[in-house]
Amino acid sequence: MISFLQAIWIKSRANNKDAATDFFKTIDIKKEVKSAYLHITAHGVFEAFINSKRVSEDVLMPGWTSYTKRLRYISYDVTDMLKQGENELKVGVGKGWFFHNVDCWGTDALKHDEAALMCTLEVIYSDGSVDEIPTDNSWQTAKSNIIYNNIYNGETVDLRIKDSKKTKAVEISYTRNHLIPFEGVPIREQERLQGVKLIRTPKGETVIDFGQEITGYVEFTAKAPKDTEIIIKHFEVLDKDGNVYTENLRGAKAAYTVISDGKPFTVKPSYTFYGFRYIQVIGLKSVKPENFTAIVVHSEMKRTxxxxxxxxxxxxxxxxxxxxxxxxxxxxxxxxxxxxxxxxxxxxxxxxxxxxxxxxxxxxxxxxxxxxxxxxxxxxxxxxxxxxxxxxxxxxxxxxxxxxxxxxxxxxxxxxxxxxxxxxxxxxxxxxxxxxxxxxxxxxxxxxxxxxxxxxxxxxxxxxxxxxxxxxxxxxxxxxxxxxxxxxxxxxxxxxxxxxxxxxxxxxxxxxxxxxxxxxxxxxxxxxxxxxxxxxxxxxxxxxxxxxxxxxxxxxxxxxxxxxxxxxxxxxxxxxxxxxxxxxxxxxxxxxxxxxxxxxxxxxxxxxxxxxxxxxxxxxxxxxxxxxxxxxxxxxxxxxxxxxxxxxxxxxAGICPDEDEPGYRKITFSPAPDERIPWVKASVDTVCGEAASYYEKTADGWDFEFTVPAGSKAGAVIFGKKYRLKKGVNKISVKA
Missing domain, CATH: 1.50.10.10 (Glycosyltransferase)
Known part of the structure; x- marks a missing residue:
């Protein structure tokens, strides 16, 4: 039984407004650690680090739920991240979906878009003893170098800001009644796409085409003089003249701004996402597509x-x-x-x-x-x-x-x-x-x-x-x-x-x-x-x-x-x-x-x-x-x-599950061949195994191949005629 629900909500003493907030806690480990877990949630979205290493591949956690009744907390195994001696736990919190102006998401103690954190680091030692380090006013907070964050408008990071002044965290009275263990699936970075084409538009705009519309954000490497603002604008399509088109974004600015400290950097957003195929790059003298990577972000889902x-x-x-x-x-x-x-x-x-x-x-x-x-x-x-x-x-x-x-x-x-x-x-x-x-x-x-x-x-x-x-x-x-x-x-x-x-x-x-x-x-x-x-x-x-x-x-x-x-x-x-x-x-x-x-x-x-x-x-x-x-x-x-x-x-393709025996436990393969599509191939990885259909036009008819999962029973109907199918691969030839 974890003591997570006994932890206290904390926030920054100062209202950081549009900036993200960083929370810090130093932990001294003096004994051999058997296991350790970080139980965590936030009023906003968080990213957690132990000794400068990211705790999880998850992003934009704890995600979006009906916040007044359901706010998920997540438990991460951090055993291998702790070391003997001093350890630093850092948690950054951005607004996330709390930026929506929903009155019931806030209280007198915590505004709807104000960052807050609640977590417990649970350390179990080899001798059987347990330490539990919850959020309380012994933690410290600082204004992040992410000085602006908003789901719609994007993010601004000021690389000139190295160490903001830390102040003591404030304990606040905020409900725990809506907290639930994590359910569903996490959001993660899934794929990486390199920029494929550099475009100079008729208006003189510098654009990179990734060749595919995605949801996520861009990671890029660059160097620019100190105080230079590099702005990345995300958009879906070029207009009919080949210029940047953003009108359909309505009020969303969909921008990522980096203020350079004069040193080489590699950056990506932390608390937002964008829908885009193209980016416009402003403020860099030299732009090379190979220095820009579009990172695809979505919920963890197995392709079937x-x-x-x-x-x-x-x-x-x-x-x-x-x-x-x-x-x-x-x-x-x-x-x-x-x-x-x-x-x-x-x-x-x-x-x-x-x-x-x-x-x-x-x-x-x-x-x-x-x-x-x-x-x-x-x-x-x-x-x-x-x-x-x-x-x-x-x-x-x-x-x-x-x-x-x-x-x-x-x-x-x-x-x-x-x-x-x-x-x-x-x-x-x-x-x-x-x-x-x-x-x-x-x-x-x-x-x-x-x-x-x-x-x-x-x-x-x-x-x-x-x-x-x-x-x-x-x-x-x-x-x-x-x-x-x-x-x-x-x-x-x-x-x-x-x-x-x-x-x-x-x-x-x-x-x-x-x-x-x-x-x-x-x-x-x-x-x-x-x-x-x-x-x-x-x-x-x-x-x-x-x-x-x-x-x-x-x-x-x-x-x-x-x-x-x-x-x-x-x-x-x-x-x-x-x-x-x-x-x-x-x-x-x-x-x-x-x-x-x-x-x-x-x-x-x-x-x-x-x-x-x-x-x-x-x-x-x-x-x-x-x-x-x-x-x-x-x-x-x-x-x-x-x-x-x-x-x-x-x-x-004809892979049709029977609703009376759901989960593809019974399948009727009933394709609709059409000579305009000489071959069709499809498969579904079902709870019973892979169901697959393939057929092609031959000189004198059609050849069919149906794969029946091990946990299913199936039949086929081809041009009105019924066939019994066995488990595994079934081949049928039909003359025209």
């Missing part, structure tokens, strides 16, 4: 899904989706990593979580984030649009709800269960799921005067960024918000009933009756004889994939008709996730591949033809004539539209 095929543009798109996930899975699933937002938008996560669980092992990542979501849930069951919650983007009785966004409370636990087959996921997040579904039902009953109706019609985000009009700038799309909310209400009720059966719980409400009432309302309000009254792709898609139509053949034909009429995708965040699945259900795989392979604007591959290395937020991020979309909302690293990659795995 791999896709490749005969179409190189599709391969690049699949890589872009993976990079987009890496760039936005930094302790929370964010919308974007570059502008003054970088928030845990629930709708993005809801639509992408299935794909996320194919690309990487995200079980622990989502488990942690869903715990934060439950912490932010109100008593009535309503939820925020972003998690962790900040003062903006609220919800509930005095705000507004948005279908799909808050439905992540049901979608994400279910998709994690299907991916990993662990009922404990459903059990842990059952209260979150049930409270949300009950809230939706209650809203539907309230709107219907006691009968089921749509939960909401006003407000919300709708089919966000759909593109019914090729050149529109509107954001919510044409699909009726009431239709979307009703469809997801039906999905939520149906899923909760399924979870109740899996967990052996009794329905404590008439969920079947509510489901039937919801479906009846959907059909009467939004359909006529199997056709959607509203002629949007998303309307038909939701009716098909959620089983809401009473005449499936008619609705499926309507969708196919709509796609052929437009010849392109018109859906937004909501419809895009399910569109190709709906076309598969409609027996229109060829039409699905038409959309997938389209390179003209708008399409999945259009950004690839424009040089994209991640997935764009908007279909029209860059118009064909080179114009940018509205800079107020135009991220070039947004993973939502990458959700189609799950269809590429499950249908194009």
């Amino acid at each position: 899904g791999y896709f490749s095929c005969a179409n190189e543009l599709l391969n690049k798109f699949a890589q872009n989706v993976v990079w987009g996930q890496k760039g936005n899975f930094l302790d929370v699933p964010t919308d974007c990593p570059q502008r003054d937002e970088r928030l845990g938008w629930t709708g993005d996560a809801a639509m992408f979580c299935r794909t996320a669980a194919i690309n990487f092992d995200v079980k622990a990542f989502f488990d942690k984030w869903l715990n934060d979501l439950e912490a932010d849930q109100l008593a009535d069951g309503s939820l925020p649009h972003v998690c962790p919650y900040i003062n903006v983007y609220w919800h509930g009785a005095n705000g507004f709800n948005s279908p799909v966004w808050e439905d992540v409370a049901v979608i994400a636990p279910w998709e994690m269960y299907v991916a990993y087959g662990d009922k404990a996921i459903l059990a842990r997040h059952y209260r979150l799921m049930k409270k949300w579904v009950d809230y939706m039902i209650n809203e539907g009953l309230r709107n219907g005067g006691g009968k089921m109706k749509h939960p909401w019609t006003d407000g919300g985000y709708g089919d966000w960024l759909s593109l019914e009009d090729l050149y529109q700038e509107e954001v919510c799309g044409e699909t009726d918000n009431g239709l979307i909310s009703t469809a997801f209400l039906a999905y939520g009720i149906k899923t909760l009933m399924r979870v109740n059966r899996i967990l052996g719980y009794e329905d404590d409400r008439d969920y079947e009756g509510f489901l039937n009432g919801t479906v009846d309302f959907f059909r009467s309000e939004y359909m006529t004889n199997g056709r959607m009254k509203q002629e949007t792709q998303t309307a038909a898609v939701l009716a098909i994939v959620f089983g809401l139509t009473d005449k499936p053949a008619v609705t499926k034909a309507q969708l196919a008709e709509n796609v052929r009429k437009h010849g392109r995708i018109t859906t937004g965040f909501v419809g895009t996730t399910y569109l190709l699945y709906a076309l598969t259900e409609a027996g229109a795989d060829e039409l699905a591949v038409d959309l997938l392979l389209r390179t003209e604007y708008p399409s999945w591959l259009y950004p690839v033809t424009k040089g994209a290395t991640t997935v764009w937020e908007r279909w029209n991020g860059i118009f064909p004539d080179g114009r940018f979309a509205n800079a107020g909302m135009n991220s070039f690293n947004h993973y939502a539209y990458g959700s189609v990659l799950s269809w590429m795995f499950r249908r194009l």
Whole structure:
């Protein structure tokens, strides 16, 4: 049992404002050490050192949680870092995500963006005795040479500052009730990319291209005269004239400033991150790309899904989706990593979580984030649009709800269960799921005067960024918000009933009756004889994939008709996730591949033809004539539209897990070969082993090779014919 929770919160006597704060403690070790552990957390983000050596590879710890209820502490094994005699423990603390102006994150004793530390060094000696060195007023503090730090704006380090004056730390009364042991996965530096190209723009700007948009920061080596300010500005794209473009960062300055002491230096930021492909270098006379390294930072996640095929543009798109996930899975699933937002938008996560669980092992990542979501849930069951919650983007009785966004409370636990087959996921997040579904039902009953109706019609985000009009700038799309909310209400009720059966719980409400009432309302309000009254792709898609139509053949034909009429995708965040699945259900795989392979604007591959290395937020991020979309909302690293990659795995490659035997314990290999893609190869490292699919076109048909994991059972369906498969590699040849 550690005494960590008996430690005292400490801060600097002086308010260091925008600067980071360093905390110091000298420890004298006089006996042989058997083991030692540093138990630590911070009001801010920290980096810890013992005898000038970094304690851990983790960065930006303790990460971002719903701070009023959940602040993680971490325990590090530091046995090998201690020496006999005097040892110095130094902990630097920057603002981190506490820079958000959230009133409830601060108190009279500690402002919301003020650095504070709480830790205990536990030393266990070979003779069985134990020393515990907690934070208290025997520690010292100093203003860091990182004189400015802010998640959005960046960091400034003054290398001229060597030893700031140390003062005695101040003990403060600040809650420990929200402290929890570390859960989830740490954030770490993952990859290093060298600068690949030096660019002199038409405006004379000095730019380095790393060839890939990433989330992280730049480490660089340089020498400049004393007092020189070197500024590194981070950005995503060059404008159509080849100049630096930063308007889409909105208020984020996204800069790293180094003030030289006149000596050679190698530096990188400590308390922030950036989303960028390019950097502009200001203040250095000689700039060489090889002296600049982009460091990729994201949560620790094992790669599990791999896709490749005969179409190189599709391969690049699949890589872009993976990079987009890496760039936005930094302790929370964010919308974007570059502008003054970088928030845990629930709708993005809801639509992408299935794909996320194919690309990487995200079980622990989502488990942690869903715990934060439950912490932010109100008593009535309503939820925020972003998690962790900040003062903006609220919800509930005095705000507004948005279908799909808050439905992540049901979608994400279910998709994690299907991916990993662990009922404990459903059990842990059952209260979150049930409270949300009950809230939706209650809203539907309230709107219907006691009968089921749509939960909401006003407000919300709708089919966000759909593109019914090729050149529109509107954001919510044409699909009726009431239709979307009703469809997801039906999905939520149906899923909760399924979870109740899996967990052996009794329905404590008439969920079947509510489901039937919801479906009846959907059909009467939004359909006529199997056709959607509203002629949007998303309307038909939701009716098909959620089983809401009473005449499936008619609705499926309507969708196919709509796609052929437009010849392109018109859906937004909501419809895009399910569109190709709906076309598969409609027996229109060829039409699905038409959309997938389209390179003209708008399409999945259009950004690839424009040089994209991640997935764009908007279909029209860059118009064909080179114009940018509205800079107020135009991220070039947004993973939502990458959700189609799950269809590429499950249908194009055909690796489809059975939801009744989750965790890939039962797999149906049911690929959709298309001669325009002569070969497809995909694999998923599942909890049962590697599941893999490969097929190629031959002179007289197709050759298939399916790998069944040791812990799975599987069958195949090829061109409508069923095959039994054994564990291991199975080869099937089909004549044309």
